[in-house]
Amino acid sequence: MISGKYLLQRLCYSGASFIVCLTITFFLLHLMPGDYISNYLLSLSNTLPKEIVDQFREQFGLNLPLTQQYVLYLGNILHGQWGYSYAYGQPVLSMIFGKLCWSLVLLVPATILGILIGTVIGAWSGWKSGGKKDFAVFNVMIVIRAIPEFWWAIMAVMIFAFYLQWFPLGGYASISVLSTGLDFFDVLHHALLPIILMTFFIATGNYYVMRNSMIAVIGEDYITTARAKGLDERTILWRHALKNALLPMVTITTFQCAGIIMGNIFIETVFSWPGIGYLTTQALTNRDLPLLEGIFLLDSLITIGAMLVADILSSAIDPRIRMGTDE
């Protein structure tokens, strides 16, 4: 269990971490070479009208000293003002959520399924370690993981979408969306192939951790005791070994869940599914600082939140963990 005092302390630490992240993000991005307006104007012509650049800098307060910009930015963030994108002129938060929801359509099911499949196969493989089946699964996982994700994505599009035509080539929806509006099953049909692909990839990552964790657990005394009691192998695996082997997975999976906020640029590009990953890349190319700051801040917030959740979950799963108590 976690005591109230400890929880409060952790919340304070989380708040401080957020401010530190915000500060680092702000200064790193502002020290990055290049700026939006110069890049934009130079993409249109060879000349860079100084008066236009100065106007822009003045409008967005970029002519102020960096520390003054930081104080203003901090004040705005604490008041819930995340600013406007330079490139699109729209509120940063609405732009992020507009793209994020599309990323989540792919990433949430893929992450959940990937974690579960990876954990189950990893546990089974670890339990059977040294055997032929473990050897076969282990090598298959190595092959899947060793080849880059975008290659698998391109191959999947070629085979399943282009030649077999089981799935669409990409996009959120069919062109019928223009006449009938969004159809849930149409979106699901478009999302299925990228979800399957990402599930496989996420599963392989979790497989290794779970397999190793299981191998460490199977030599423990309580497993021998369980066998001595006459329990069947399946019960020992799923009821005793798995629960203990899961502990390292909690932190990893929590961070994996937090990581989905950044999207997956490769999958988004190959499957023409512009989401948060694509938006981040565009913002970086454009040097769209408010948008980049918004994306990174949201990522920091979710990661810090995930760390807190991981603490609580760990203590809930393992009663030996008594964080912040006097025992």
Add this chain to the structure above:
Amino acid sequence: MKITLHMRTHRTGLFCVLCVSFLLISCFFSGCTTSTAPKNATMTRVSVSDVIIPVEDTTSITYTSSMQKAGTPTGIMEGLVIKDRDGKFDPALAESWNVSDDAKTWTFHLAKNTTWNDGIPFTCADVKFTNDYMKKNNLTMGYVLKDVQSIDCPDDNTAVFHLKTSYSFFLDQISRQPGLSISPKHIWENVTDPQHYQDTQFVGTGPFVYVQTAPGYVQLKRNDNYYGKVPEVTGIVLKTISNADSQVLALKNGEIDVVTDITPTVAQSLAGEKKISVYSINDTGAYEVAFNTAQYPANLSAFRHAMSHAVDRETISSIFGTGRPTNTTFLITGLAGNYVNPADVGMYDYNLTKAQEMLAIAGFTRNSDGKLIGPDGKPVSITIPLGSKGGSGNQKVIAVLKNDWGSLGIPITTVSYDDQTQYRKAVNQYPVFIDAFPVTLHDDPDALGNFAVTPLQETNYYNYNNNEYNALVAQLRNTTDRADLMKIGYRMQDILAQDVPTVPAVTTDTLVAYRNDRFTGWDVGPGFHSITDPRVLENLTPVQAS
């Protein structure tokens, strides 16, 4: 029995997980629907005569208007004139125009009986408003009109532009992409925060009308009341396909009608497809080997002259697979026509022996290792900054230079910048750079102003400064007579040939593949710059209708 129970439990668990995933997709899906639902409430069926064009992402198209930034869906907004690839200015919202002798006052006679697509008449007040509003609100796109002092409207159909200084190529400035788009006064006069305004109507005067945005799509329909040639196609659908390979697959599948910027290899692979035709928009891009005349050894005129004979345009062009070698001093023959001074064509012939001899005369020697030693007694090595503009094309030019310049004893290294501003700074620090540019910047004598130092342009890429040249640039701005323009332009090209601030290498083409079973007419007409050029789209004819 126990095992069966476990298996059932696991299956139930897996089923539950799938259900949860399914529910989560539904939740996020409903969130996405809310945030990207069509702004326009009416849904319109896609006609078989709608042309479907892939775009990388529709975000930049739908979030900003032409008042704020270039990027409004094609064919909706218009400017006063359009420049075609033959250098001719076609009427758009201006039927005709004339210029005062000093090139300071430009009078545009606007198309009569023209309306915005919401039915409000288009008048000179819209033209004047666009200029005044952009400048009052410091909108970035206002830079297109930076030379305009004021606009008068003697009547609804006449707009008089008063420029700050004489500018004979003013038409070029307002027609060059992105150029000037006229925005509707009756919409924008009510917008108090234009920097953050999201246009959801896109009211324009062009041949196409905005219909709706749906996730991954933007739909336009034909403007049946268009004052010019009403397009044959019933509409345009812009479809998000972010990946170039997927665009080609979608073309083969018939999901889209056209793909642009394909590589020569892809073009070759499509050659056998009966329902797909490939054509080329010639001279859409170009590369030059440019010198920073302020940095050693490029500050030595003799070095630049010698190296101008060490650029193998034929090989570079063959590596690109499209386009052709450029044998002029700067202007592109295919676009600038007789503005190119014939006396200067072929000045920079490829001859490594000649280059070596010229370097020797200039005081460069070779050491025992074959390295070139400069007049300062130190080995010469060149670092070339590469920007993102030229993409992989930069490397193709570099590959040839490394070979040839290496044989002259000059090792070449490169340093890449993905940021335009950083690249611009780097260009100032190194003696040689590769510049990739759209050929619209090399199609008339006005483009020769790139090398000038004037009160409006304190420096240039090349750090080049020639008083006679600068005076000619000023003279060019005041001259409206074509014969005089040619004469001045010829002299400027002579000076460039004499000073060699740059060596044009190649022009490149844009290869386009389209479904010939769906539309004809992509590759006809005056040859505009891209497949989404409104004048190109006007030429399209559905095969069923033809």
